[in-house]
Amino acid sequence: MKAIIIGAGLGGLLSAARLSQAGYQVDVFERLPITGGRFTNLNYKGFQLSSGALHMLPHGPSGPLAQLLKEVKADVRIVRSDKATIRMPLKMSRPDYGKGFKDIYFNDFFTPLSHRDRMKIALLIVSTRKSRPTGSTVNAWVRTQFKDEWLVRFADSFCGWSLSLKSDSVPVEELFEIIENMYRFGGSGIPIGGCKGVIDALEAVIASNGGRIYTKTEVSKILLENGRAAGVVVGDKIYEANLVISNLGHAATACLCSEALSEKTYSSYLKMLENLQPSAGIKICLAADEPLVGHSGVLLTPYAKRVNGINEVTHVDPKLAPPGKHLTISHQYVAPENVKNLEAEIELGLNDLREIFPGKKYEVLLIQSYHDDWPVNRASSGMDPGNETPIPELYVVGDGAKGKGGIEVEGVALGVAATMKKILC
Amino acid sequence: MKINDNCVGCGQCASFCKQGAIEVKGKAKASAACVECGICFFYCPVKAIEVSP
Numbered sequence: 001m002k003a004i005i006i007g008a009g010l011g012g013l014l015s016a017a018r019l020s021q022a023g024y025q026v027d028v029f030e031r032l033p034i035t036g037g038r039f040t041n042l043n044y045k046g047f048q049l050s051s052g053a054l055h056m057l058p059h060g061p062s063g064p065l066a067q068l069l070k071e072v073k074a075d076v077r078i079v080r081s082d083k084a085t086i087r088m089p090l091k092m093s094r095p096d097y098g099k100g101f102k103d104i105y106f107n108d109f110f111t112p113l114s115h116r117d118r119m120k121i122a123l124l125i126v127s128t129r130k131s132r133p134t135g136s137t138v139n140a141w142v143r144t145q146f147k148d149e150w151l152v153r154f155a156d157s158f159c160g161w162s163l164s165l166k167s168d169s170v171p172v173e174e175l176f177e178i179i180e181n182m183y184r185f186g187g188s189g190i191p192i193g194g195c196k197g198v199i200d201a202l203e204a205v206i207a208s209n210g211g212r213i214y215t216k217t218e219v220s221k222i223l224l225e226n227g228r229a230a231g232v233v234v235g236d237k238i239y240e241a242n243l244v245i246s247n248l249g250h251a252a253t254a255c256l257c258s259e260a261l262s263e264k265t266y267s268s269y270l271k272m273l274e275n276l277q278p279s280a281g282i283k284i285c286l287a288a289d290e291p292l293v294g295h296s297g298v299l300l301t302p303y304a305k306r307v308n309g310i311n312e313v314t315h316v317d318p319k320l321a322p323p324g325k326h327l328t329i330s331h332q333y334v335a336p337e338n339v340k341n342l343e344a345e346i347e348l349g350l351n352d353l354r355e356i357f358p359g360k361k362y363e364v365l366l367i368q369s370y371h372d373d374w375p376v377n378r379a380s381s382g383m384d385p386g387n388e389t390p391i392p393e394l395y396v397v398g399d400g401a402k403g404k405g406g407i408e409v410e411g412v413a414l415g416v417a418a419t420m421k422k423i424l425c
Numbered sequence: 426m427k428i429n430d431n432c433v434g435c436g437q438c439a440s441f442c443k444q445g446a447i448e449v450k451g452k453a454k455a456s457a458a459c460v461e462c463g464i465c466f467f468y469c470p471v472k473a474i475e476v477s478p
């Protein structure tokens with residue numbers, strides 16, 4: 001059996017590793033000269049920045065990605081973050097960091113609440129596990145339960161950091177699926193070697209299983225035979241296969257077989273694709289001699305104007321920066337209407353960092369923004385259309401087809417695992 | 426080398442330019458240090474870089 005994978009992003013390589021392990025003859029075609037898509041390292045002034053992700057796995061060494069890596073025998077060491085914290089203003093009456101701040105542990109997020117609201121949280125923690133709230137957004141749900149603005153800010157910074165969305169565009173079902181996954185899999189972690197540590201390990205697995213990866217190779221068309229996917233076109237060459245897996249998201253995949261999809265039977269699928277909203281974000285990479293965050297888990301910043309959270313990966317892998325330096329990375333959500341004002345959004349982010357780290361010395365290494373065709377997420381979390389397409393033997397993997405409650409790469413892994421189960425059952 | 430409106434500002438090109446000739450802030454911009462080697466063209470994920478043949 002032969003499988004073709006379009007795109008060597010994380011989803012594509014995970015699929016290639018699993019299928020080659022199961023005995024498929026696998027060819028991966030990648031348009032760029034590098035593999036890994038938005039999940040690999042970019043060497044910049046001796047720092048291992050990244051092409052997308054902040055070198056962080058939302059559920060660390062026991063999450064869905066770690067499990068799938070283990071299953072395909074990819075040799076990656078993932079270190080669980082020691083702690084996650086939230087930066088609070090010194091006085092809650094002044095909702096910014098200008099007059100000082102203190103950090104609290106992530107798990108103590110309820111401490112700023114009144115006694116009554118704390119009791120309510122304790123009750124909700126039990127009751128929502130039995131019957132999950134449905135039919136609204138995270139923001140709307142929090143507002144129906146609490147009057148306190150703090151929880152909305154907390155929800156916004158958490159959703160901004162982990163999903164690059166605001167809490168008013170995340171379905172409440174998705175949040176509770178995420179919370180369930182936090183119970184199930186635990187908190188975040190960092191792979192040794194950063195994103196590329198994962199990509200290199202997957203490539204080694206694919207090579208040892210006889211699979212091949214072709215870079216600088218763009219697929220221009222997906223071929224169909226009797227209505228089923230049967231291969232791809234690269235340049236003027238045809239490559240046949242029993243199975244085609246696309247790592248490009250549903251919309252870009254549909255463009256590669258637009259002729260076939262123009263038939264009327266596919267119109268509802270195409271219409272659904274029009275509603276997919278990629279999410280946008282800005283990442284600011286800092287270099288510092290002294291730690292700015294001080295631990296390897298996230299520092300959430302709910303009282304900053306734009307920055308949602310910051311991590312410092314060098315506490316786990318010092319090799320991600322030159323000797324003696326730290327690599328600190330902030331992430332901020334960008335609202336769809338602000339994508340056209342990226343420079344102004346970046347300025348707000350830089351101002352935030354000055355407030356969050358007053359008196360600290362750091363250098364801004366690189367500012368990276370992501371939207372539209374190279375977004376933070378091709379399908380906003382909770383809106384993923386699944387891995388199947390209307391065309392048999394054509395599947396979509398990656399962050400345009402994540403599994404439920406799967407934050408970022410954990411969602412990519414859940415989607416790949418579900419797809420593999422369908423194919424290999 | 427020209428950078429068109431497709432650019433999202435991801436900075437990938439900047440990390441591969443040996444001259445350090447690309448500045449990024451929402452969009453990429455090439456400085457006078459660019460020697461027109463064309464390397465960055467291959468690394469742009471959204472085909473925003475155009476090089477003259």
Ligand SMILES: Cc1cc2nc3c(=O)[nH]c(=O)nc-3n(C[C@H](O)[C@H](O)[C@H](O)COP(=O)(O)OP(=O)(O)OC[C@H]3O[C@@H](n4cnc5c(N)ncnc54)[C@H](O)[C@@H]3O)c2cc1C
Nearest residue numbers: 007009011031037038039052053054219376398399408409
């Ligand atoms: C700023 C930012 C921060 C993030 N932070 C985190 C984080 O800390 N933790 C986390 O878990 N996730 C994070 N993510 C999300 C994570 O990076 C993505 O979910 C993940 O990398 C998506 O992988 P993918 O499988 O969809 O593949 P992609 O990365 O989209 O790869 C697709 C590949 O297909 C190739 N391709 C496209 N068209 C063709 C074609 N026609 N022929 C051949 N090849 C083609 C592309 O060049 C690309 O290499 C972040 C993302 C961003 C942008």
Ligand code: SF4
Nearest residue numbers: 442459460462463465
């Ligand atoms: S053409 Fe060469 S020198 Fe000019 S910006 Fe691109 S990589 Fe740098």
Ligand code: SF4
Nearest residue numbers: 432433435436438469
């Ligand atoms: S790689 Fe392309 S999209 Fe990214 S900054 Fe450079 S020109 Fe813009």
